[in-house]
Amino acid sequence: MKAMNRRKFMKGSLLGGAAASVVAKSKSAEASASFGGYPEAMGVLVDLTRCVGCRSCEAACNKEQGLPAPAQAFDDMSVLDHERRTSEGAYTVVNRYEIPGQDHPLFRKIQCNHCNEPACLTSCFVNAYTKTPEGAVIYDPTVCVGCRTCMVACPFYIPAYSYSSVLNPVIKKCIFCYDTRLKFGRPPACVEACPREVLTFGKRQDLIKIGHKRIQNYPDVYEDHIYGENEVGGTSWMYLSNAPFDQVGFDTDLGNQPILSYVKEFLTVVPMVLTIWPALFAGFHLLATRKDAKNKEEKTEI
Amino acid sequence: MKTLIANGKIPVATHYNTGKNEKLTIKDKLLLGLSLSEYLAQAFRNPLNWLFAVIFTFGGYVTVSRFFFGLGYVTHSSYDYPWGLFLGWGLFVMVPLSASGFMLGTTVEVFGRHDFKPIERLALLNGLLGYLFAVIFLQVDLGQPWRLIYPMFVSLGPAAVLFLVAWHVATYLSVQVAELVPAFAEWAAMPKLKTAVKKTILGLTIAGIILSTLHQGALGALFTYAPGKVHPLWYSSPFQWFHFFCSSIFAGLSMLIVVSTICKKTMAWRCDKSFLESLDRLTLGLAKGATLALITYLVIKIIAIAHDGDWGYLASGWGQWFMLEMVAGVILPMVLFTISIRNNMPGLARFAALIAVLGIALNRLNTALITFNWKLYQEIPHWREVMICIFIYSLYIVTYRFILYRLPILYSWKKDEDTASS
Numbered sequence: 190m191k192a193m194n195r196r197k198f199m200k201g202s203l204l205g206g207a208a209a210s211v212v213a214k215s216k217s218a219e220a221s222a223s224f225g226g227y228p229e230a231m232g233v234l235v236d237l238t239r240c241v242g243c244r245s246c247e248a249a250c251n252k253e254q255g256l257p258a259p260a261q262a263f264d265d266m267s268v269l270d271h272e273r274r275t276s277e278g279a280y281t282v283v284n285r286y287e288i289p290g291q292d293h294p295l296f297r298k299i300q301c302n303h304c305n306e307p308a309c310l311t312s313c314f315v316n317a318y319t320k321t322p323e324g325a326v327i328y329d330p331t332v333c334v335g336c337r338t339c340m341v342a343c344p345f346y347i348p349a350y351s352y353s354s355v356l357n358p359v360i361k362k363c364i365f366c367y368d369t370r371l372k373f374g375r376p377p378a379c380v381e382a383c384p385r386e387v388l389t390f391g392k393r394q395d396l397i398k399i400g401h402k403r404i405q406n407y408p409d410v411y412e413d414h415i416y417g418e419n420e421v422g423g424t425s426w427m428y429l430s431n432a433p434f435d436q437v438g439f440d441t442d443l444g445n446q447p448i449l450s451y452v453k454e455f456l457t458v459v460p461m462v463l464t465i466w467p468a469l470f471a472g473f474h475l476l477a478t479r480k481d482a483k484n485k486e487e488k489t490e491i
Numbered sequence: 492m493k494t495l496i497a498n499g500k501i502p503v504a505t506h507y508n509t510g511k512n513e514k515l516t517i518k519d520k521l522l523l524g525l526s527l528s529e530y531l532a533q534a535f536r537n538p539l540n541w542l543f544a545v546i547f548t549f550g551g552y553v554t555v556s557r558f559f560f561g562l563g564y565v566t567h568s569s570y571d572y573p574w575g576l577f578l579g580w581g582l583f584v585m586v587p588l589s590a591s592g593f594m595l596g597t598t599v600e601v602f603g604r605h606d607f608k609p610i611e612r613l614a615l616l617n618g619l620l621g622y623l624f625a626v627i628f629l630q631v632d633l634g635q636p637w638r639l640i641y642p643m644f645v646s647l648g649p650a651a652v653l654f655l656v657a658w659h660v661a662t663y664l665s666v667q668v669a670e671l672v673p674a675f676a677e678w679a680a681m682p683k684l685k686t687a688v689k690k691t692i693l694g695l696t697i698a699g700i701i702l703s704t705l706h707q708g709a710l711g712a713l714f715t716y717a718p719g720k721v722h723p724l725w726y727s728s729p730f731q732w733f734h735f736f737c738s739s740i741f742a743g744l745s746m747l748i749v750v751s752t753i754c755k756k757t758m759a760w761r762c763d764k765s766f767l768e769s770l771d772r773l774t775l776g777l778a779k780g781a782t783l784a785l786i787t788y789l790v791i792k793i794i795a796i797a798h799d800g801d802w803g804y805l806a807s808g809w810g811q812w813f814m815l816e817m818v819a820g821v822i823l824p825m826v827l828f829t830i831s832i833r834n835n836m837p838g839l840a841r842f843a844a845l846i847a848v849l850g851i852a853l854n855r856l857n858t859a860l861i862t863f864n865w866k867l868y869q870e871i872p873h874w875r876e877v878m879i880c881i882f883i884y885s886l887y888i889v890t891y892r893f894i895l896y897r898l899p900i901l902y903s904w905k906k907d908e909d910t911a912s913s
Contacts, residue, residue, distance in 0.1 A: 274570060312716045314657060315641050316648035332646035335634020337573035338653050342716035350634065352568035355561040358634035440719060448716055451728040452652060455712035458732060459655065459705060466701045470601050474693065478603040 225423060226305035230324030231371065232393035232425035233380060234400055235298060237437060238410060239387040242269060242283050242296035249382030250281045250300075253366055272438070275299060277351040280363040281379055288432040295430070297437050298379070298387070301326060301347045301363035302417060303425035308448035309339035309348060317360075323372065324393060324425040325365035333359050344421055344443050365425070393425055400429055422447030520678065523896060543885055550882025553875050557631060565875040572863065572870040574632075576880050579859040581628020584852045585621050586660075586710060587735070590743025592618020592667055593696075593703040594780070600696040609766045610773050612674055612900045613754070614747050616891070619667040621746075622660060624887040631879060652712045659706035666699050677904040678897060704736055711735025714858060722862035724804050724813040725854075727795040737791060740784035742851040744777045745824070748844035754901055761895060763902035771837040778828045778840040781847065785825040792817065809865065816857060820850020 248263040250256070257278050261268050269285040276282075281300035288295055307326045310318035315332045318339070335358055340348045348362045366377035376390035389396060400415040410431050417427030420443050428439070435441045475482075515524070522530045534540055557565045566575050595614030598604045630636040642648065642657045669688055676685035688695075711731040714721050718728060727734065754762060755770055796802060804810045827843035830836070860870065895901060 276570060308716060312651050312653065314648045314651040314654035315638075315646040317646070329646075332638075332641055333635065334638040334641050335636075336653060337634070338651070338713065338716065340570065340573035341713075341720070344717075344719055346571060349570045350568075350573065352563035352566065352634075353561055354563075355559065358562065443719055448718065451715045451718045452712060454729045455652065455708060455715060455732040456650075458708065462701060462704050466704065467697055470597070470697045470700055471693075474601045474603070474697075477601065481603065 226393060226425070227320070227322045227324065228394070229322055230305070230393045230425055231365075231391065232303070232324055232396050232427060233377070234389040234391070234396040234415075235426065235428045236387055236389070236403070237295050237297055237428060237430045237432075239385045240283070240296040240298065241385060242266070242285055242294075243384065244268075244283050245382045245384060246298055246379035246388070247279065247281055247283060249378040250363070251279070253369065253378035254280060256280070269296075275301075275347050275349055275362065277349045277353075277361040280361065284438060286432075286437045288436055291432065295432055295437050297428070297439075299345070299347070299438075300379070300426065301365070302345055303363075303365055304421055304447070305423040305425070306421075306447035306449055308342035308344060308421070311447075311449045311452070312338045312342035314338070321367060321371075323365075323367070325367040325371050327364045327367050328360055328362065330357075330359035335359075342448060344440065344448060393423075393427075396427060400427060403429060419445040421445070422450075517679070520897065543889060546882055546885045550878050550885065553878045554631065554882050557875075557879060562632075562634060565873060565879060567870065567873050567876075569870055571867055572860070574859060574863075575870070576860070576872040576876045577628050577632035579856055580852075580880050581632070581883065582625050583710060583855040583859045585625040585628065587707060587739035587742035587851055587855065588746040588848065589618045589621025589625070590703060590707060590739040591615075591747040592670070592743075593699040594740060594743050595747070596670060596696040596699050598780075600692055601700075606769075607773060607776065609769050610747065610751060610777075612671070613751060613895075614743075615667060615670050616674075616894060616898075616900050617747060617750055618743070619664070619671055620887060620891050620894075622664050622667065624883060624890075626660065626664070627883055627886075628880075631883065652709050652716070656706050656709045656713070659702045659709065663699065663702040663706065666695050666702065669695055670699070671898075674898045674900060677899050703739075707739040708732030708736040711858075717863070719866075720864055721858055722804070722809050722813075722865040723799060723801045724796065724809060725858045725862050727799050729798065730791060730795040733791060734788070734795065737784060737788045738851055738854065741781040741788065741824075741847055744781040744784070745844035745847035745851075748774050748777050748781075748841055749848055752841045752844075754895065758892075758895060758901070761901050765903070766901050774837045774840050774844075775832055775835065778832055778843065781844070782825055782828040782832065785821055785828070785847070789817070789821050789825070792821075809862065812857075812862075816850065816853055820847065820853055824850060 244263050244266075251259065251263070259278065269283070272284050273279075273282045281298055283296050283298045285294045285296055303320075303324055303326045305320070307318060307320055309328075310320060310326060314336065315334055317329045317333045319327050319329070321327060335350070337350055337360075339360060340346075340350060348360045351358045351361055365371050366375075370377055380388040380390045389399065391399070397415060397418055400418070404411045404413055404415075412430050412433060414434065415427050415429060416434050416439055417424040422445065428434070430437055430439075525533070553565065562568065569575070591614040595607060595611045598607050599611045630639065633639065638645075642654055643661070648654050670692070672688045673685045676682065676688070709732065711734055714726060715728050715731050718726065751770060751774070755767065759767065796805075805814065824843040824847035827839055827846070831839035831843060860872075864870070
């Protein structure tokens with residue numbers, strides 16, 4: 190209780206800015222050692238071998254989230270000719286990849302991967318992001334200042350920004366249908382809409398088992414890897430593929446560390462500078478001006 | 492102004508009119524002791540002002556339109572490059588070039604090098620204005636600038652690096668204002684204000700060192716959120732903050748040399764004897780400091796490459812671009828500084844300082860824009876974005892000049908007794 194009050198006090202005080210980052214730092218340091226995501230977190234396993242690129246998920250998302258009608262209809266497959274990314278008008282998009290040596294292309298749906306330790310969340314200086322115990326990374330537009338650091342931080346290039354809005358531009362991204370579905374234990378709209386059972390909704394921990402089982406049952410088909418099981422600390426959305434992941438547009442150089450772990454090296458420096466610098470430079474001052482002080486003393490003696 | 496001085500006008504440096512014992516009003520001081528028509532006439536004679544007039548007309552229009560039509564109107568609305576020129580130039584370049592304030596504050600107040608006193612106020616002003624305009628750049632870039640105080644009072648995200656930047660820049664701005672209060676107090680004839688601030692100057696300076704170390708470093712640490720996006724040669728998790736901090740030292744000192752040179756060349760009438768006569772010696776003194784920082788920076792850069800195992804990248808096209816930046820922006824000014832110090836050549840040191848300033852600008856733009864997303868495409872800023880940057884930077888120059896003309900930055904205010912006797 191005492192510690193709690195002290196923390197609250199420090200947060201409010203002027204120096205609290207830096208001091209609180211010390212507090213927060215130690216908290217997250219503990220977290221990274223043991224935190225593999227909330228135990229009850231839900232997730233989705235995407236099996237690229239099953240996807241035919243029908244874009245039903247895009248249409249369902251558009252409807253569920255009340256997004257503006259797209260320039261080209263959802264049954265117009267010519268949009269697949271260019272690689273697309275998520276935008277303020279589309280929280281999920283499907284891209285087509287021609288795989289050398291395979292007679293048919295692969296399709297990959299992208300959306301927010303809902304990381305266990307989201308970079309967007311840790312980079313946000315107004316705490317607009319929350320990772321819910323259900324696994325969703327949600328966003329509070331009422332506090333967003335619009336610095337767009339989360340967009341810089343996201344290793345998957347997911348958050349988009351409504352630049353066109355003058356008075357209320359905000360971050361736009363998939364929220365796992367948290368408000369309308371996930372909160373009540375229901376799968377997101379895209380999962381329900383998929384006609385090919387590409388998307389499997391379930392507890393993240395169960396999905397990992399399912400994924401490995403599929404790989405075990407069909408070792409000739411699948412790559413022996415679940416993308417998202419460990420990438421950047423693990424994500425709620427995970428992928429199975431029958432082609433090397435880098436050929437289907439995945440960034441395979443992200444590593445398994447959460448993005449926060451790269452920032453910690455600096456966060457460790459903060460308390461050291463705060464505590465060591467005042468004494469160090471006051472000491473320099475005394476050393477550098479010792480002759481002046483001596484002169485003064487001699488003068489007063491005379 | 493030169494012609495006016497030739498005609499017998501003396502720039503204001505006292506509270507009393509020369510000859511007569513009338514106290515000067517604030518209006519007199521604002522008009523530099525000229526009449527309104529004389530003042531306007533000299534302003535119109537300056538061709539630079541005409542250039543600014545053109546920039547303010549067009550740039551002002553584009554800047555205002557950003558607030559009416561949104562960021563989408565003035566930028567490419569890039570999702571992949573969320574930070575454009577406003578932050579790339581306005582924050583990441585302006586802030587290191589403004590490190591002069593804490594550098595000279597430390598030299599004079601903490602290390603007791605009072606021989607640097609004639610240039611201390613210029614360094615402080617350079618710092619204050621650089622930060623102020625960095626915040627103005629930020630305000631143009633933020634989606635909802637009216638929420639600027641949210642991270643302070645409404646919704647706190649204390650574990651974020653940007654949180655630290657926000658708090659530190661805000662606090663440091665106030666520290667720099669306080670450090671310059673004595674200059675304002677002399678000009679506005681408020682002696683009590685000056686003595687009050689003078690008592691806290693050591694505390695303020697040390698606070699300035701802490702805040703500067705951390706936020707200069709934090710600007711670098713912001714990129715540790717994007718380990719895969721910045722090219723490995725410009726990125727190093729453990730060293731990024733130190734690269735940014737260490738390079739801000741020579742950036743600030745070099746910028747101070749550049750600015751003092753411009754002052755000497757274009758407004759010598761406003762500088763007093765002690766400034767003009769000591770400037771060559773001070774320039775070489777600053778050059779010494781900058782050289783030490785440059786060699787430190789160079790070594791820690793090489794250590795970072797070794798630590799991260801990035802040698803292989805040096806052979807690529809990006810590697811050549813990197814080596815160009817290091818040779819032209821770090822090694823060349825370092826060598827030139829050294830030659831100038833050895834042979835007592837302040838002119839060469841000024842040239843080296845200009846190169847170092849350009850070098851640091853290139854480094855920050857490389858990190859924030861050019862090598863950012865090196866695996867994707869290259870974003871070229873929208874012309875309106877460039878226009879706004881030119882506009883705000885011109886505003887910065889004009890504000891800078893306005894203050895230099897008036898406050899006792901380049902000259903010392905004459906004490907009332909001195910004027911009475913003369």
